[in-house]
Amino acid sequence: xxxxxxxTLTRQLEEFxxxxxxxxxxxxxxxxxxxxxxxxxxxxxxxLLQRHLEVRGHTVDRVMNLTDVDDKTIRGANAQKLPLAxxxxxxxxxxxxxxxxxxxxxxxxYPAATDPENIAAMIAMxxxxxxxxxxxxAEDHSVYFRISSFSNYGKLAHVDLEAQRSCVRIKNDExxxxxxxxxxxxxxxxxxxxxxxxESPWGQGRPGWHIECSAMxxxxxxxxxxxxxxxxxxxxPHHEAEIAQCECVTGKTFARLWMHCAHLMVxxxxxxxxxxxxxTLRSLLERGWSGREIRYVLxxxxxxxxxxxxxxxxxxxRQSLHRLDEWLRRLQEYTADCKIIAPLLEQLGIxxxxxxxxxxxxxxxxxxxxxxxxxxxxxxxxxxxxAELTLEQAQGLLAWWGKVNEVLALEPEPLAEILPREVSxxxxxxxxxxxxxxxxxxDRLRDQIAELGWSVKDTKNxxxxxxxxx
RNA sequence: GGCGGAGUAGCCAAGUGGUAAGGCUGGGCUCUGCAAAAGCCCCAUUCGUCGGUUCGAUUCCGACCUCCGCCUCCA
Numbered sequence: 001x002x003x004x005x006x007x008t009l010t011r012q013l014e015e016f017x018x019x020x021x022x023x024x025x026x027x028x029x030x031x032x033x034x035x036x037x038x039x040x041x042x043x044x045x046x047x048l049l050q051r052h053l054e055v056r057g058h059t060v061d062r063v064m065n066l067t068d069v070d071d072k073t074i075r076g077a078n079a080q081k082l083p084l085a086x087x088x089x090x091x092x093x094x095x096x097x098x099x100x101x102x103x104x105x106x107x108x109x110y111p112a113a114t115d116p117e118n119i120a121a122m123i124a125m126x127x128x129x130x131x132x133x134x135x136x137x138a139e140d141h142s143v144y145f146r147i148s149s150f151s152n153y154g155k156l157a158h159v160d161l162e163a164q165r166s167c168v169r170i171k172n173d174e175x176x177x178x179x180x181x182x183x184x185x186x187x188x189x190x191x192x193x194x195x196x197x198x199e200s201p202w203g204q205g206r207p208g209w210h211i212e213c214s215a216m217x218x219x220x221x222x223x224x225x226x227x228x229x230x231x232x233x234x235x236x237p238h239h240e241a242e243i244a245q246c247e248c249v250t251g252k253t254f255a256r257l258w259m260h261c262a263h264l265m266v267x268x269x270x271x272x273x274x275x276x277x278x279x280t281l282r283s284l285l286e287r288g289w290s291g292r293e294i295r296y297v298l299x300x301x302x303x304x305x306x307x308x309x310x311x312x313x314x315x316x317x318r319q320s321l322h323r324l325d326e327w328l329r330r331l332q333e334y335t336a337d338c339k340i341i342a343p344l345l346e347q348l349g350i351x352x353x354x355x356x357x358x359x360x361x362x363x364x365x366x367x368x369x370x371x372x373x374x375x376x377x378x379x380x381x382x383x384x385x386x387a388e389l390t391l392e393q394a395q396g397l398l399a400w401w402g403k404v405n406e407v408l409a410l411e412p413e414p415l416a417e418i419l420p421r422e423v424s425x426x427x428x429x430x431x432x433x434x435x436x437x438x439x440x441x442x443d444r445l446r447d448q449i450a451e452l453g454w455s456v457k458d459t460k461n462x463x464x465x466x467x468x469x470x
Numbered sequence: 471g472g473c474g475g476a477g478u479a480g481c482c483a484a485g486u487g488g489u490a491a492g493g494c495u496g497g498g499c500u501c502u503g504c505a506a507a508a509g510c511c512c513c514a515u516u517c518g519u520c521g522g523u524u525c526g527a528u529u530c531c532g533a534c535c536u537c538c539g540c541c542u543c544c545a
Binding site for chain 2 (some may be wrong): 011016027028029030035036038039040041042043045051067070071072108157158159160178180181182183184208209210229230231232234236238243260261262263264265268270300301302304305306308310312313315316317318319320323326330354359365366367368370371372373374375378381382384385435437439441442444455456457458459464466
C-alpha cells in the first residue's frame with residue numbers, strides 16, 4: 001500500500017512516493033519563552049511523520065528553524081535588560097531539553113535566523129525580489145513584498161485576496177504599504193530595536209518573519225521541498241508568504257506537500273495564560289507527569305483533528321502505558337533464558353501485525369495503529385495465559401515491538417529508582433515472615449514499607465516493590 | 471462577512487454504502503492468607519438535528535443547530 005498524506009494545497013489525500021532523500025522543512029519555535037504543549041503537539045506530529053517515513057525506508061533530511069529575532073524576542077530581551085542573543089540562548093537550550101524529554105528525533109539542522117549566513121541569504125533573496133519588482137521600499141524604509149505581483153498568492157489558504165481588497169482599502173491610509181496585505185521582508189530599525197540590527201542595502205534593520213523560513217529552507221534543502229509542515233495557523237499568512245517569496249525568486253514550486261496539524265485545546269477551550277489553563281512541558285513535569293506520558297497524549301489523536309488536552313487524558317495515557325509496560329515485562333521474562341533469535345513476527349493468530357504500519361501509511365492514522373498494538377497485547381496475553389504462546393512467537397513479538405517503537409518511541413523508562421537500604425532490609429524481613437506464614441508480621445512490614453513511600457505487591461514467587469507515585 | 475476544522479458510549483477516539491476498532495473509567499471473573507497488582511470477560515439496535523437518494527446510510531446529498539480555528543508575524 002502506498003503512502004498517502006493530506007495535502008493542504010489540494011485539500012485531498014495524495015499518494016506520496018518520493019525518490020531519494022526527503023527534504024522536509026518544519027517551522028520551529030520563536031525562542032522568547034518556554035514552548036507550550038500546543039507548540040509541542042506540532043513538533044510531535046512532525047516527529048511521528050519523520051519516524052514513520054524512516055521506518056518505511058526513506059531518508060529524511062529535516063530542518064527546523066529557530067526564530068531568534070522578532071518583536072517578542074526583542075521585547076523580552078529589553079524587559080530583562082539582556083542582549084538579544086543571551087536572552088534567546090536560554091530558551092533555545094530549554095527547547096532542546098524539552099524535545100529530548102518528549103523523545104523527539106533531532107532534525108538535521110536547526111538554523112537560527114540571526115546566524116550570519118542566514119541573514120546573508122535573506123538579504124540576497126530580498127535583493128532579487130526587489131530587482132524583479134516583487135518588492136518595494138516604503139516611506140517607513142521597510143521593504144515589503146508586493147502581493148499583487150504574485151498571482152498565486154492565496155492558493156494555499158484558498159483565499160481570494162481580490163475579493164477582500166475592497167473592504168480592506170478603507171483603513172489603508174495609516175500604512176506605508178501599497179496594500180494592507182503586503183508583508184514585511186525587511187523591517188527598518190527603530191528605537192525599540194536598540195542594539196539589534198543588521199546592515200543591508202536598504203539600511204539598518206532586521207528580517208521579517210516569513211523571509212527567514214524561505215531563505216533557510218532554500219539554503220539547507222534547496223529550491224524545492226518534498227514536505228513542509230506546521231500548525232494550521234501558519235497556513236495564512238506565513239506559509240502563503242513563504243511560497244510567494246520562494247517562487248518569485250526561483251520560478252519553481254516551493255513545496256509539493258504541505259501538512260498542517262490542528263490546534264490543541266485545553267478542557268475544551270483555547271489555551272491561554274489568563275484562563276489559567278496554560279501548560280508548558282516543564283509545568284507538567286513538575287506535577288509528576290513524565291515526558292513519555294505527555295508524548296502519548298500529544299500523539300494519541302490524529303494530527304488533523306483538534307486535540308483536547310485534559311488531566312483525565314493524561315491519566316488515561318498513564319494507564320495505557322502501564323498496560324504496555326506489563327505486557328513487555330511479561331514477554332521479556334518469558335523469553336529471558338531463550339537463546340533463539342526469532343525474526344519480527346508478521347502475524348499472530350488472525351492479527352496481521354504489519355497493519356500497524358499500514359495504518360500510518362494512510363495519513364498517519366495513529367488511532368488505528370495503536371488499536372493494532374492493543375489488539376496484539378490482548379491476544380498475546382490470552383495465549384500466554386493458556387501457555388499457548390511459543391518462545392519463537394514471543395521473541396517475534398518483541399522484535400515487532402522494537403520496530404513499532406522506532407515510530408512510537410514509547411518504550412518504558414529504564415528503572416533507575418534505587419531501593420533504599422532501609423526498604424530492602426524490611427523486604428528481607430518480610431520475605432522471612434512470609435516463609436513462616438506469619439501473616440500478621442507480613443502485613444505490618446508492608447505497612448511500614450508503605451510509610452517509606454514504597455508499595456509491595458506479592459506475586460507467586462516474590463515480592464514486587466515499586467515507588468509510589470501520587 | 472470570507473476560508474477551514476469538528477460533533478460516534480461516562481471520557482478520549484477509529485471507521486465503513488450492508489449493519490459500530492481501540493484506550494481510559496465502570497462491572498464481573500481468575501489468581502491470592504489478606505490486600506494489591508496482573509490477566510481475561512462484559513459494557514452504543516446506535517453515530518448533532520431534520521429531510522432526501524438507496525433494497526439498505528453513521529458513512530452520499532441538502533438544510534439547520536452547536537463548538538473551534540485562521541483572515542497583519544500564535545504550532
